[in-house]
Amino acid sequence: MKTTKTTIKNLPAEQRRAVTVEAVIELAAEKNPASITTAEIAERMQLTQGALFRHFPTKDALWQSVMEWVTAQLLGRIDKVIATTESPLEALEMMFAAHIDFVAKHPGAPRMMFAELQRPDPTAAKAIAQTMLRHYSDRVGTLLAKGMVEGIIDPDLDVAAASVMFIGMVQGLVMQSMIAGDLAVMIGNAKPLFALYARGITQRNHER
Amino acid sequence: MKTTKTTIKNLPAEQRRAVTVEAVIELAAEKNPASITTAEIAERMQLTQGALFRHFPTKDALWQSVMEWVTAQLLGRIDKVIATTESPLEALEMMFAAHIDFVAKHPGAPRMMFAELQRPDPTAAKAIAQTMLRHYSDRVGTLLAKGMVEGIIDPDLDVAAASVMFIGMVQGLVMQSMIAGDLAVMIGNAKPLFALYARGITQRNHER
DNA sequence: AAAGATTGTAATCAATTACTATCTTTTATC
DNA sequence: GATAAAAGATAGTAATTGATTACAATCTTT
Numbered sequence: 007m008k009t010t011k012t013t014i015k016n017l018p019a020e021q022r023r024a025v026t027v028e029a030v031i032e033l034a035a036e037k038n039p040a041s042i043t044t045a046e047i048a049e050r051m052q053l054t055q056g057a058l059f060r061h062f063p064t065k066d067a068l069w070q071s072v073m074e075w076v077t078a079q080l081l082g083r084i085d086k087v088i089a090t091t092e093s094p095l096e097a098l099e100m101m102f103a104a105h106i107d108f109v110a111k112h113p114g115a116p117r118m119m120f121a122e123l124q125r126p127d128p129t130a131a132k133a134i135a136q137t138m139l140r141h142y143s144d145r146v147g148t149l150l151a152k153g154m155v156e157g158i159i160d161p162d163l164d165v166a167a168a169s170v171m172f173i174g175m176v177q178g179l180v181m182q183s184m185i186a187g188d189l190a191v192m193i194g195n196a197k198p199l200f201a202l203y204a205r206g207i208t209q210r211n212h213e214r
Numbered sequence: 215m216k217t218t219k220t221t222i223k224n225l226p227a228e229q230r231r232a233v234t235v236e237a238v239i240e241l242a243a244e245k246n247p248a249s250i251t252t253a254e255i256a257e258r259m260q261l262t263q264g265a266l267f268r269h270f271p272t273k274d275a276l277w278q279s280v281m282e283w284v285t286a287q288l289l290g291r292i293d294k295v296i297a298t299t300e301s302p303l304e305a306l307e308m309m310f311a312a313h314i315d316f317v318a319k320h321p322g323a324p325r326m327m328f329a330e331l332q333r334p335d336p337t338a339a340k341a342i343a344q345t346m347l348r349h350y351s352d353r354v355g356t357l358l359a360k361g362m363v364e365g366i367i368d369p370d371l372d373v374a375a376a377s378v379m380f381i382g383m384v385q386g387l388v389m390q391s392m393i394a395g396d397l398a399v400m401i402g403n404a405k406p407l408f409a410l411y412a413r414g415i416t417q418r419n420h421e422r
Numbered sequence: 423a424a425a426g427a428t429t430g431t432a433a434t435c436a437a438t439t440a441c442t443a444t445c446t447t448t449t450a451t452c
Numbered sequence: 453g454a455t456a457a458a459a460g461a462t463a464g465t466a467a468t469t470g471a472t473t474a475c476a477a478t479c480t481t482t
Contacts, residue, residue: 016429016478038332040248044470057430059471117332123392124246124325139393167406171379174386178378181385184331185347198375206414224448224459252440265460267441 014052023061025051026068027075034114039121044068069131073122076115077138080108084145094153095208098172099200101145105176106196110189116180143169150207160209168207175199222260231269233259234276235283242322247329252276277339281330284323285346288316292353302361303416306380307408309353313384314404318397324388351377358415368417376415383407 017025029050033042044065048055062068087100109116122135146169153159179199183192222233237258241250252273256263270276295308317324330343354377361367387407391400 018479019428022429037334038248038329040246040329043468045468054431055470056432056472060429065470120328120389121246121248123389126245136393139389164406164410167403167410170386170390170403170407171383171410172386173389174382174384175379176382177385177389178380178382181328181331181347181381182378185344195375195378198372199378202372202375202379202414206410210418226449226458230459251438253438262461263440264442264462264464268459273440 019061023071026058026061027072030068030072031075031112031114034118035112036114039114039118040124066129066131069118069122069129070134072118073131073134073138076112076118077134077141079112080105080115081138081141081145083108084142088145088149093158094149094156095158095204098146098149098153099204101149102172102175102200102203103196106179106192109176109180110192113180113183113189116176139173142173146172153207158209159207163207171203171206175203231279234266234269235280238276238280239283239320239322242326243320244322247322247326248332274337274339277326277330277337278342280326281339281342281346284320284326285342285349287320288313288323289346289349289353291316292350296353296357301366302357302364303366303412306354306357306361307412309357310380310383310408310411311404314387314400317384317388318400321388321391321397324384347381350381354380361415366417367415371415379411379414383411 014025026047029047030042033039033046033050044058045055047068048058058068062071083104084101087104088097091097091100119135119139122129122132123139125132147165150159150163150165150168154161154163179192179195182195183189234255237255238250241247241254241258252266253263255276256266266276270279291312292309295312296305299305299308327343327347330337330340331347333340355373358367358371358373358376362369362371387400387403390403391397
């Protein structure tokens with residue numbers, strides 16, 4: 007037993023790649039993802055810069071792995087909570103909460119998404135980000151459609167607009183937390199925000 | 215008379231600075247603002263890279279000017295349309311439309327905002343972005359409060375949440391247009407989006 | 423324990439970064 | 453039209469970028 011925590015060297019390749027992705031996620035929480043250098047990543051994980059390229063052929067390949075990690079994590083969490091309820095509205099709320107929780111734990115994730123989508127050249131990492139968001143929108147759209155059938159959600163609702171607003175809410179909270187420089191503000195405002203959203207999409211006949 | 219349109223040289227300093235800001239806004243529409251170099255800016259305006267530093271002492275000073283331009287433009291347009299109506303709800307809708315119109319004309323603007331807010335170090339440009347968004351939120355909050363007094367807007371509304379959602383809508387549309395790679399999608403979705411927003415914040419007693 | 427494969431180090435590469443010093447050209451003012 | 457100031461061109465700087473190299477340390481397999 008000689009696992010010194012500070013210097014974990016000679017990790018198997020797969021494990022090293024995983025640690026690298028974690029380091030990038032960490033760094034993306036602290037600064038603009040576009041300006042993260044390979045030297046910074048290496049320093050964060052107590053490794054030399056050149057060693058990084060033994061595990062990733064190129065920097066974009068590294069970003070690709072990172073985006074895949076984010077995709078798997080976020081969609082995984084979302085699908086998990088959706089499956090726990092039959093109510094579409096409740097599912098949307100849990101989906102939103104799960105997303106905010108994920109973003110609060112990994113503030114770098116939405117920033118990376120945004121940064122990747124901005125890239126002019128069609129990189130592999132960018133493509134992953136695009137398909138991820140498409141899948142995300144599909145989840146929201148499906149739940150909304152389900153709710154309309156059940157009569158919970160307004161039948162005249164513009165599903166596309168409601169999807170954009172759902173994603174916009176997350177983005178708005180992220181932006182607000184960046185202005186305030188405080189992540190707690192995000193979790194605190196999540197519940198009233200969704201309440202406002204629900205008020206906009208739900209059917210009215212039953213009330214009052 | 216030999217004013218070839220491609221080479222506008224020897225501009226007076228003030229004019230040159232204005233042209234520079236325009237060039238940066240243009241470039242920010244095409245790629246990640248954080249990775250815009252002084253060489254690129256100079257090339258875009260048919261100037262040598264060194265000449266840029268005759269008009270801006272440092273690169274951050276340049277960004278500062280750009281952020282000031284965005285602030286003046288956006289807040290200026292917004293205040294202008296707000297003044298044209300007495301109805302808070304109508305004012306909000308016009309404000310939203312003006313914002314989307316501005317963003318559609320200058321897609322680089324919101325990207326720069328996002329990029330600046332992400333910077334870990336407290337630069338002058340970042341400070342401008344923060345105060346700008348604070349002023350923006352104030353405008354929304356004031357209109358909402360006014361609407362509550364007039365009985366148009368739900369008295370139990372969470373004003374902070376509604377402000378976050380307002381900004382989030384813009385951000386959501388920006389993101390959607392980045393995924394689609396098409397700016398037209400933004401303008402097309404603006405109206406139904408605001409309708410959904412209005413549905414969430416307005417008083418219910420008068421209807422049905 | 424020998425052999426081979428894997429992982430990491432240190433030095434280095436060309437390209438690019440923001441920024442500067444020096445020289446030339448253009449513009450404005452008399 | 454002479455002269456000074458303003459604006460731009462040219463050609464640099466040191467530092468940083470992603471990526472590659474030769475070599476050493478470590479692990480795995482036999």
